[in-house]
Amino acid sequence: MANNRWMLYGAYGYTGELVADEALKRGHKPILAGRSAEKLIPLAERLGLEYRVVALDDPAALQKALSEVDLVFHAAGPFIHTASPMLDACVETGTHYVDITGEIAVFRKTFKCDEAARQKNIVLVSGVGFDIIPTDCLSSYVASQVPGAIELEIAFQAISQVSAGTTKSSLEGAGKGGWVRRDGQLTPYHLGKGAKQIRFSHGKQRWVMPIPWGDLETAYRATGIPNITTYMSYHPRMIRMVKMFSPVFPYLLALKPVRGLIRTYIEKRITGPDEQLRQSGKSYIWAKAADKNGDFKEAWLETMEAYQFTAVGGVRCVEKIFEQHPVGALTPSQAFGADFVLEIEGTRRLDKLDG
Numbered sequence: 001m002a003n004n005r006w007m008l009y010g011a012y013g014y015t016g017e018l019v020a021d022e023a024l025k026r027g028h029k030p031i032l033a034g035r036s037a038e039k040l041i042p043l044a045e046r047l048g049l050e051y052r053v054v055a056l057d058d059p060a061a062l063q064k065a066l067s068e069v070d071l072v073f074h075a076a077g078p079f080i081h082t083a084s085p086m087l088d089a090c091v092e093t094g095t096h097y098v099d100i101t102g103e104i105a106v107f108r109k110t111f112k113c114d115e116a117a118r119q120k121n122i123v124l125v126s127g128v129g130f131d132i133i134p135t136d137c138l139s140s141y142v143a144s145q146v147p148g149a150i151e152l153e154i155a156f157q158a159i160s161q162v163s164a165g166t167t168k169s170s171l172e173g174a175g176k177g178g179w180v181r182r183d184g185q186l187t188p189y190h191l192g193k194g195a196k197q198i199r200f201s202h203g204k205q206r207w208v209m210p211i212p213w214g215d216l217e218t219a220y221r222a223t224g225i226p227n228i229t230t231y232m233s234y235h236p237r238m239i240r241m242v243k244m245f246s247p248v249f250p251y252l253l254a255l256k257p258v259r260g261l262i263r264t265y266i267e268k269r270i271t272g273p274d275e276q277l278r279q280s281g282k283s284y285i286w287a288k289a290a291d292k293n294g295d296f297k298e299a300w301l302e303t304m305e306a307y308q309f310t311a312v313g314g315v316r317c318v319e320k321i322f323e324q325h326p327v328g329a330l331t332p333s334q335a336f337g338a339d340f341v342l343e344i345e346g347t348r349r350l351d352k353l354d355g
């Protein structure tokens with residue numbers, strides 16, 4: 001472990017900094033990296049870590065930086081704009097890759113690199129944060145108990161706030177509308193449709209609405225179940241609003257001035273959860289796999305607050321890669337097993353609920 005060197009790219013972003021702090025706490029000394037010297041150097045100096053200033057659009061410099069390490073933790077998003085150059089450079093240099101994306105298109109890109117990763121004897125794991133470790137592990141757990149399952153549903157409720165980076169990444173996908181997986185294919189689905197109530201492990205029923213979550217790609221990859229719906233908990237009023245306005249979202253978001261206004265708002269106003277909320281927040285997840293006869297298995301997970309989970313879970317994935325040396329483009333549950341999530345402090349899995 002001590003001989004394994006890794007780099008944290010996007011280290012001075014909101015989540016990157018949480019990952020850097022967690023890494024230090026667990027005795028790692030990652031090289032911090034990012035494109036802005038002005039933002040990177042003060043952080044590296046504060047944490048007493050080495051740094052490399054390198055832009056993603058400079059492949060030669062990126063490959064040179066990666067050749068110094070065994071693994072890169074990519075925390076700079078939206079990943080739709082940042083994952084490809086890093087993945088390509090990792091395959092070129094034979095460097096393990098993890099990122100914290102939740103974006104469907106990015107998972108697809110990562111899985112396309114499977115063969116190349118195997119040839120280079122490296123692992124590529126996208127989604128080593130709250131997206132998608134808990135949902136991926138719980139999906140694989142319920143799927144393993146329903147042989148021949150044809151339907152998978154996954155829902156979550158995160159008690160927290162979103163960061164600017166997460167909001168920007170969601171905005172990238174928002175104009176494309178809703179999606180579900182049907183008969184193995186990603187299929188458009190009207191946002192706001194299909195809302196229902198789910199009982200989470202805190203015991204209360206919550207309204208959830210189908211949203212295009214990364215598990216539409218990863219759970220299909222990990223379980224092979226052809227029909228998948230992913231839900232997030234919302235206030236019923238919000239669901240009604242989304243249903244009403246979702247037909248105009250793509251047109252509105254295609255307008256440059258509208259996107260500009262939203263970006264400015266996000267950068268000025270959205271800060272992510274503070275330390276207190278990161279310590280007190282929680283996340284609740286439910287998954288159900290069913291076969292064609294209606295036989296099913298459902299289970300629940302509880303985890304710590306989502307951004308805290310991302311830092312802790314992400315660093316645990318780095319450690320697992322150095323311990324176990326998985327190979328290929330894998331989901332977290334494929335790389336480390338469906339029970340991996342239980343190794344992350346504050347996580348509890350339930351097979352039934354009281355009452």
Ligand SMILES: NC(=O)c1ccc[n+]([C@@H]2O[C@H](COP(=O)([O-])OP(=O)(O)OC[C@H]3O[C@@H](n4cnc5c(N)ncnc54)[C@H](OP(=O)(O)O)[C@@H]3O)[C@@H](O)[C@H]2O)c1
Pocket residue numbers: 010011012013014015016034035036039055056075076077078079081082100101102127128129130131132163164165166167169170272306307310
């Ligand atoms: N998996 C999960 O559960 C999870 C949890 C948290 C966050 N995330 C994702 O992680 C990403 C970052 O979130 P955040 O909250 O940390 O956002 P943030 O505070 O806005 O930080 C974004 C970071 O990415 C860098 N970046 C963006 N575009 C870049 C590019 N083209 N080249 C190089 N660097 C670039 C930024 O650098 P500059 O300042 O130089 O632009 C900054 O360091 C988002 O995509 C978010 O959705 C996922």
